[in-house]
Amino acid sequence: MLGSGVIQGLLVTARNALGSLRGDPGRHVTVEYPEKRAEIPAAFRSFPFLVTDGTGADDGLRCVACKMCESECPAQCLYVVMDRDEKGKPAKRPKVFDLDISVCMGCGICTEVCPFDSIKMDKVYEIAGRDRFHGFVLKKEQLAKTNSYYHQIRPEEAAEVDARLAEEKRLAEEKAKAAAAKAAAAAAAKAAGSQSAA
Amino acid sequence: MNTVADLFSENTGFREGDLLELSMGPHHPSTHGVFRMNVTLDGERVVRLKPVFGYLHRNHEKIAEGNSYLAAMPYTDRLDYLAGMTNNWAYAHAVEKLCGVEVPVRAEYLRVILAELTRIQNHACLCGFLVQDLGASGTPLMYAFREREKVLDLFEAISGSRMMGNFQRFGGCREDAKPEWLAAVAKLVAEFPSFLDEFEELLAGNEIILSRTQGIGVMKADQAVNAGVTGPVLRSTGVAHDLRKVDRYGVYSRFEFSVPVGAHGDTYDRYMVRLLECRESLKILAQALKDIPDGPVLDPKAKQKGLRPKAGEAYGRIEGPKGEIGFYLISDGGPNPYRFRIRPPSLINLTLLEDICLGQTLADAVAVLGSIDIVLGEVDR
C-alpha cells in the first residue's frame, strides 16, 4: 500500500523493457513477418484443394463427384456437379467443382468425409483480393494440385495416403483378378457342362 | 395532467434534463465486441443501464438444425472464440449422450488437457482485457497475449488451427497427441506459473487496481444463484459450484484440485478468482500429463458423418472457462438435430449487469462489464 504496489509494477515493466531490448527470448517474442515467418506446424490447415494424380483438373483428378463433401460442408461453400460422358451416363469425374473461399471456414470436414482421399487441406495463407465479390470462387482448374505438391506440404500424411491407396488398389486388383478367374472358371465349367449335356 | 416528464420525475426523483442518456456501443472500444449499453447518467453515476445485444446474431442454432450433426461442430468453435475447445467438448458431450457413445480414456485425458489449456488462456486474456478496461495502456494485455500465444501454438500444432480447432468428435478426438506435443504442454505447465507470478506482481498490489475494483459491482450470492449465473462470476460471490466437481464428467474425478471461492462478489474477486483458477488448472494439467494412458483417441466404430441418433433428447454441459456451457439437442431420428439449443454462459452472466452497475460510475460500469467476461459471439449466437 501507499504507493509500493505502483513502484513494484514499475519494476516489473522495467524488467520487461530491458529484457525485450536485450533480446531475451522470453520477452522478445515478435516475429517480424515479411522477413521472418513463424514456423507453421505440420497440422496447419487453410483451405481445401483437389489432389490430382495426373497433371491438371481434366486429367487424373481423384474426385469422383460423389458430393459427400458438398453435403457435409457446414458453410455450404462447395458446389459439385458430376460430368456425363457422350452417352449421357454419369462419368465418375466432376464437371463443376467450385469452392467459395470467402465463405469457407477451413474446418477440414470435407477432407474427413471424403472416401477417395481426393480433397485435402492446403497451407497457403497469404490470399488477398482487391474485389469483394470476384476472384474468391475457385474453379476446379484452380483447385487441382498435383500429388507431389501434397507430398511437399504434408509429407507424412501424403505418404500414408499413398500407401493406403496403393494397398486398396492392390486389393481391388486382386479381387478383380480373383473375380475374373472365378468368372473364367465358371464360364469354363458352364462350357464343360453344356458340352457334357450335348 | 401527467406528462412523460412528470412520470419520469415521479419514478426516478430526477427532473427532465438532470440526466444524460448515453448510448455506449455497439461501436465502442471497451464493450468487448458489438455490445451496447444504454446508460442513463446522473453526472458520472449510472442511474439506469439497458444492455442491448443481437448485433452479432448469426443464426447459429437454426443453421445447426439444417445441417448434419458433424457440420455443427465447427460452428461451436465460433461461439466463444476464446474457448473453442471447451465448446467442442460440450457439443460432443451432448451428442455422445444422445447416441450413447463411449469415449476412450486417452481421449478423455486429452480433452481435459485441452479444456484446462483453454481455461488458462481464456483467463489470462480476461485479466488482460479487464486491466485494459481499467485504463492500462496495453501492457498487462500484451503480457497476457504473449502467454496466450504459447497456448494457441499448442492448439495449432494439434488441431491445425489456433482458435477454430474443430477438434472433438463424437466418441473421442480427431487426432492423437504426439509425445512431442505432450512434452510441449509439460514445458508450458512448468513455465506458466512464472507468468502468473509476474502478472500478480505487476497488478495485485497496485493501489489503483485495488481502489478501482474492491467493493465495485458487488453481486450477492442469492442474486447470482437466482439469475442462473455460473462460472467464476458465481464462485466470486462465495458459492462453490463447479461442474467439474458437481457433475464429475469425463475423468475429472481422478484429479486433485480445489475450487477458489471469493467472499465479496466484487470486480476484484472476479479477477482474483480467475487468476487462482489458472493455478488450479495447472495442477490438473500436471496430473493429466503424468497419468495419460496409451490407447486410441477415437473409437473407429463411432459414426461421424451421416449420424442419425434415435429419437430423443439430451443436454450435455461442461464447465467452460466462462461458466456452464451446455447444448440441448432433440433428435427426431433424422440426419439433422430437430432442436439445437445452446446455453451460453456469457449471456446468462450478463443478465445481472444492470443490477450490479446501478449507483456505480460510468468508468466502473465498463470495468464491471469487463470482469463478467463476455464474448459477443456467444451472447448473440
Added chain:
Amino acid sequence: MNPEDAFLERLPLEARAVVLSLFPEVLRPWVAALLAVVSILAAFGLFFAFLTLLERKTLARIQNRPGPNRTGPGGVLQPFADAIKMITKEDIVPAAADKLLHFLAPVVLVAFSLLTFAVIPYGRTLVALDIDAGVLFFFAAGAGTELAIFMAGWSSRNKYALIAAMRALAQLISYELPLLLSFVPVILATGSLRPMTIVEAQGGWTWGVLPHWHVFTPWGAVGFAIFLVAALSESNRSPFDLPEAESELIAGHLTEYSGFKYALFFMAEYFGMTALAGLGVTLFLGGWQAPLPLLQFVPSYAWFGIKLLGVILLFMWVRGTTPRLRIDQLMRLAWKFLSPLALFNLGAAIFWVATDAWSFTGSVGVRWALCGVLVVVPFILIGRALSKGLGPRTYRLVP
C-alpha cells in the same frame, strides 16, 4: 577555461550574433525576438515529432514489442509518415458542432502551450523571455489550455466529449493547487520567481560530488514527487488521462476531431508534458547545471535536454505501467492527499530554511530527520485513512 566560455556553450549566442549582423540596427530587437520564436518552434516541433516515436518505442519495449520499425532505419521516419497521414486526412466537422469554437479549440490549445516555453531557461544563456515572474507567467499561460480543452469538448456536441470536458476542467483546476504548492518551497528557499535565478541557486557541489539541486533536500525530494504526480495529471497522462479515457469515453474531447486538428491536440498534449517536465527540471533538478564539476565541459543546454528526456521517459514508464483512476478518486487524491501533503512539505521547508544557521556537529542529519518526520508521518496517516478497507485478500480453496 571557464565553462561559460567554451565554444559549444557559446555556439547559440554566436550564431544569433551572425544572423543579427545581417540586419540593420533598427530591426535587430525584432529579429532577435523572431529568432527566439522560430528556434523554439523548430526545436520543439522536431522534439515533439521524435517524442511520439520515443513514446511508441518505449511503450512497445515495455510491452515486449519492437514498436514502429518500418519507415526508415529503425522507424525514425515514422513521425513524418504520421504527419503526412494526418495532414492529408479529411477534416470532419460535425453538423451540429459550434463551428467557430470547434476550429478555435486546437489553435488556442497549441498557442497557450507554446507560450509556456518562453520562460524556461534551456541553457546558461538560453531563455526566450527572462522575466522576474517567470514561474507565474508559466502558470498563467498554462491555465489557458484548460479553456481550450473545454472549448473542444463543448463545441463538439458529443456526449462523450462533453463528459470529457467536464472531467478535464475539474481535474485541471484541482491539480493546479498541489502543483503550485509543490514548488512554493523552492520559491521560499531561493526567494525568487525568476527561473534563471532558481537554476543559478542550484549551482555548486558539496564535497565536489553532491550537486546543490533542490531534489537533494528533504522538502525538495517530496516536492518533486508531488510535482511529478500533479504534472502527470496536468498533462492528462496515464494514470490521470481521464479526459481521453479511451475505455470509457472513446477519445474524450478529441472524439469529433480528425486529421490535422487531431494532430494539433496531440501536439499540444506533448508540448504541455514537455513544458511541465522542463519546469520540473528547472525547479528541482538543477536546470542546466551539470551533475558533476568534471562534466561541465558538456554544454549546459545538453544537460537540460538530458534531464528533460529523463523526466519524460519517467512519464512514459508510468504510462506503460498503471491503469487509470476514477474521477472521484482522482479528485480525492488531489484535495485530500496531495494538497495537505504539499502544505506539510511547505512546513518542512520553512523549518529547513529557519534552521539554516544551525552549525553543530550532525546538524544536517538532525534537520533531515526532523524534516522527514514532518512529511512522512502525515503521508502515512493520510495514506492509511484514504486506503482504508482496500488491500490484498485471501481466498477460500474448496477441495
